Amino acid sequence: MKNTTRSQFNAYAAQIAALNSVDDATVKFAVEPSIEQKMEDRIQESADFLKDINILPVDEMSGEKVGIGIDSPIASRTNTVDNDRSPRAVGDMTGKTYEAKKTDFDTYITYKQMDIWAKFPDFQARLRNKVIEQIARDRLMIGFNGTSAAAETDIDTYPMLQDVNIGWLQHIRADASERVLDGIKVGAGGDYENMDAAVFDATNELLDPWYREDSELVAITGRSLLADKYLGLINANDAPTEKNALRTLMANKTLGNLPGLGVPFFPTRSLLITKRSNLSIYWQSGSRRRQIMDNPKRDRVEDFNSVNEAYVVEDFGACAFLDNILLPDGEGGWA
Structure with missing residues (x-):
């Protein structure tokens, strides 16, 4: 990359390190919780459909579904002479669980492309948004096409990311036929x-x-x-x-x-x-990891992102x- 671009990139990497309270963004680090939430908010805003569903942080890698945004009847009457009043759970609280899977969202930008972008005053925002927008697109692909969570994914065989995670439609096929x-x-x-x-x-x-x-x-x-x-x-x-x-x-x-x-x-x-x-994406708080690497062997800058996430149907009913x-x-x- 050009020297002027190098200066812009170094400032970008230094800013990411400062925001996450680490010394060096080119060494793998855990994303700061506040930055993690801001990143999730930006991802959700990057695709119209994602704005209308639930994208929620959860503490555990697996557990019971949250059931947010789902309503079911609760009105009743009990003869308390013979029986105790029994409150009802709101939503599908039937012991259904979720399991978040580690998902890598790794991207790269060539030196040539960075040299072009370095001319613009919003250079850092352009780098950030390139990653954000692709994560949003990938989440839609996985949510609607995912059928499995392979240990080693194969994008040539599964171009719609069918093997990255189990999506909403597959959950319905498997758990609510x-x-x-x-x-x-x-x-x-x-x-x-x-x-x-x-x-x-x-x-x-x-x-x-x-x-x-x-x-x-x-x-x-x-x-x-x-x-x-x-x-x-x-x-x-x-x-x-x-x-x-x-x-x-x-x-x-x-x-x-x-x-x-x-x-x-x-x-x-x-x-x-x-x-x-009724559709949700759960992401595990504190699970996001990131590393930015300058790779001169390939004339590009690589951005490694990972997070544990699950695609959840709150109520099959x-x-x-x-x-x-x-x-x-x-x-x-x-x-």
Whole structure:
């Protein structure tokens, strides 16, 4: 890197060391608790979907789920002549547990790229934000695609980070299979004539009764599946008045009377009905480790980050999952 860039980088490394009360940021260190929380806040703010779910610090690497943001009925009456009043737990307090897994979020920036960025006054913020934004993207990938936590991950075989951690959808498949409709056919002659009918039926059949009318329910899916529903409407409405009405409809997409939410990295042929507050990421306080290394052998600066984290569904009763949805293939079959 250029000498001017070197000066900027040294100042950046010194600032990180000072913030974390360590002598040298190029030696592996535990991130200071206040900095750890600020980093988590920035990660959450870096992706729209993450802003709406719970990202919570927990003390233990494993334990019982927190159950935050989940409501279940508590109203009752007891004949106290014969029985004691018995309070009820709020949320899914059925002994379900979480287990945080160490996850590495390691990145690098080439000298060439750093030389370009060094011209800007926000050089340090650019370096920081590059890491933050990728962690946010990776968390979405893992949450929607993760199926296992391998000792040695393989991004070539699992490009959607399927082997980094167990995500929300896999937890539903494994621990609440009664909430899953797998391989349904949606279209003329199928199990459901359209996606609206499938979502409406799943909401009323798979969710616990007290969640079915919850105003916070959304239908989360991949953007392509949500777009498929409206593609025919776009093609069929050419008149100016129809186009104006369609703009309003497209701005308020719904599936089965629920708000439709297209989220990056969600499986293209799946759909999850739940409350956003039902999904959580737990990170273990004090588990974040970091090291910044100048690697001249590769002409780059490497930033090693790790934290113990778990992807948690707070209450399976607030979930209905349509997995591996089949659509007409145009040749009389389903795909």
